[in-house]
Every structure is written in structure tokens, then in C-alpha cells.
Amino acid sequence: EAQVTQNPRYLITVTGKKLTVTCSQNMNHEYMSWYRQDPGLGLRQIYYSMNVEVTDKGDVPEGYKVSRKEKRNFPLILESPSPNQTSLYFCASSSGVGLGYEQYFGPGTRLTVT
Amino acid sequence: AQSVTQLGSHVSVSEGALVLLRCNYSSSVPPYLFWYVQYPNQGLQLLLKYTSAATLVKGINGFEAEFKKSETSFHLTKPSAHMSDAAEYFCAVEDTGGFKTIFGAGTRLFVKA
Numbered sequence: 001e002a003q004v005t006q007n008p009r010y011l012i013t014v015t016g017k018k019l020t021v022t023c024s025q026n027m028n029h030e031y032m033s034w035y036r037q038d039p040g041l042g043l044r045q046i047y048y049s050m051n052v053e054v055t056d057k058g059d060v061p062e063g064y065k066v067s068r069k070e071k072r073n074f075p076l077i078l079e080s081p082s083p084n085q086t087s088l089y090f091c092a093s094s095s096g097v098g099l100g101y102e103q104y105f106g107p108g109t110r111l112t113v114t
Numbered sequence: 115a116q117s118v119t120q121l122g123s124h125v126s127v128s129e130g131a132l133v134l135l136r137c138n139y140s141s142s143v144p145p146y147l148f149w150y151v152q153y154p155n156q157g158l159q160l161l162l163k164y165t166s167a168a169t170l171v172k173g174i175n176g177f178e179a180e181f182k183k184s185e186t187s188f189h190l191t192k193p194s195a196h197m198s199d200a201a202e203y204f205c206a207v208e209d210t211g212g213f214k215t216i217f218g219a220g221t222r223l224f225v226k227a
Contacts, residue, residue, distance in 0.1 A: 004157070033214070040123065042204060043158075043217040050213070058214060090157055097213055100146035100165040105157030 002027045006091050006106035013081055014114055021076045021109050023091030029104070031097045032074040033058070034066065036087040037108075043090065049074055050097065081113045116141050118207050120218035128226045133177075133192040135221050137205030140186065146208035147188045148215070149179055153201045161203070164188060175199070200225045 004025045013019055025032065033048040035058075045058030049068040063085055065077040074093075078085060089109045094101040121136040139145060146165055150158040162173025169181045175198075179190045188205060205218040 035217075040219055042118075042120075042219040045214050048214060056213070092158075098208070100148075100163055100208060102148075102160045102163065103158075103215065105150075105159065107155075107157050 002104070004091055004093055004104050004106035006089075006109050008109060009107060010110050012112045012114065015082055016080050019078050019081060019111075021078075021089060021091075021111070023074045023076065023106060024072050025074075025091075025093040025104070026072065027093060027095070027104065028071065029093035029095050030071070031095070031101070032068065032091065032093045033103070034064070034074070034076050035090045035092065036060065037090060038087050046076070046089075078111075081111075083113050085111065086113045087111060116145065116207050116209050116216050118205050118216055118218035120203075120205050120221050122221055123219065124222050124224065126224040126226060127195045129197055130194050133190070133195045133199065133223065135190040135203050135205075135223065137179075137188045137190065137218060138186055139188060139205075139207045141207060147179075147181065148206040148208075149173065149177070149188075149190050150204045150206060150217075151201050152204065152220075158204060161190070195223075195225045197225050197227065199223060 034046040035043040047066040049055045091106040092103040094103045117140045119138045148163045149161040152158045162171045164181045172178045202222045
């Protein structure tokens with residue numbers, strides 16, 4: 001089954017404790033992206049990756065890091081989480097970008113930073 | 115930069131009534147436009163998309179949307195609401211730079227029995 005998986009689905013952590021949210025897709029997609037969803041703000045892009053070893057900032061990259069060492073994986077790293085990073089996070093992938101490609105979304109990771 | 119405006123953060127309709135969710139975009143060139151739906155505790159999934167092939171786009175679950183360039187609108191409609199349509203709906207536009215998608219704030223649809 002074609003899918004995007006994220007782990008963990010729920011995470012409660014404390015300020016400053018490094019964490020990683022994993023994302024994996026099995027569709028051989030080149031383009032991957034991380035979004036955060038906040039009430040009234042919709043989805044805002046954090047980082048995206050055009051291919052292995054190619055990443056770039058989205059609209060709200062502060063406080064986040066990513067890496068793309070393999071095509072299928074695109075982990076999101078919060079090196080020193082703060083309460084304003086409490087949010088619902090989605091990973092997405094698509095076979096391309098720029099020509100109206102559909103994005104496939106993971107189930108989401110709900111992060112709470114206390 | 116492109117932007118997307120969804121009018122109404124919440125819309126409530128009765129079962130069997132017309133569903134109309136509004137979306138306006140800002141773009142100087144015809145964009146790629148999308149509607150995604152998010153059911154509770156799930157990720158987003160594509161309802162339909164406009165890629166300039168036809169102005170009236172049909173999607174899954176009986177939804178359709180019409181691209182109106184003169185109004186810079188891409189409103190989503192469904193003739194008869196069903197309880198299972200209760201969800202949050204996001205309009206989105208692909209940035210003219212082509213590297214990212216801009217999402218609206220979302221409209222939560224409630225369907226009353």
C-alpha cells in the first residue's frame with residue numbers, strides 16, 4: 001500500500017530536550033515536505049526537499065532541522081524544542097513539484113512541549 | 115508571494131443541503147489549485163485539483179470546483195451534503211516558483227442531521 005508514515009503519532013516533551021520525528025514514504029517520491037498545522041493558520045511549510053541531499057527552508061524554518069540522506073526518509077529534528085513549537089506536524093511527499101502534483105500526507109504527529 | 119483566502123472558518127449545513135466552501139487566491143498567472151480534505155485524526159487527502167485543462171473540476175465523493183479567473187476564485191461545491199462530509203477542507207495554490215504549496219486557513223464543515 002502506498003503510504004507516508006510518521007512516528008511517533010503523539011509526543012509530549014519538555015523544553016530543550018532534543019527530539020526527532022521520522023517520516024518515510026514507499027512511493028519513490030523525489031519531493032518531500034514538512035508542515036505544521038495550527039488553528040486558524042492552516043498548514044505552513046517548515047522545510048522541503050527536492051531530492052537526496054537537497055533541502056531548503058519553507059516559511060517557518062526557525063528551530064527546526066531536516067536531513068535527506070535516503071530518498072524514502074525525511075526526518076524532522078527539533079534540537080531544543082520550545083512551547084511555541086507545540087503543534088500538529090505533517091510530512092508529505094509527491095512525485096514532483098511545479099506541475100500540480102498531488103501531495104500525499106502522513107497521519108500527523110501531535111507534539112506538546114511543556 | 116501568492117496567498118489563499120478561505121471565507122468562513124466554520125460552515126454548517128443540513129444533511130441534503132448544498133455545500134459551498136469559498137476560496138480566493140492571489141496570482142498574476144493561472145496557478146495550480148487544489149482542495150484537500152482532512153477527516154478527524156487523519157492526514158490531508160486530495161479532493162480535486164485544477165491544472166488548466168478544464169475550468170470545472172470534478173473530484174471524489176461528489177465534490178466539484180469551478181476555476182473563475184476573473185474572480186480569482188476556486189469555490190468548492192457539493193449538491194447534497196452527507197454526514198460523512200463533516201471534515202476540515204483546505205484550499206491550496208502551488209507557488210509560481212513551483213517549489214511549494216500555499217494553504218488556506220481551512221474551513222471546518224459541520225453537517226446537521
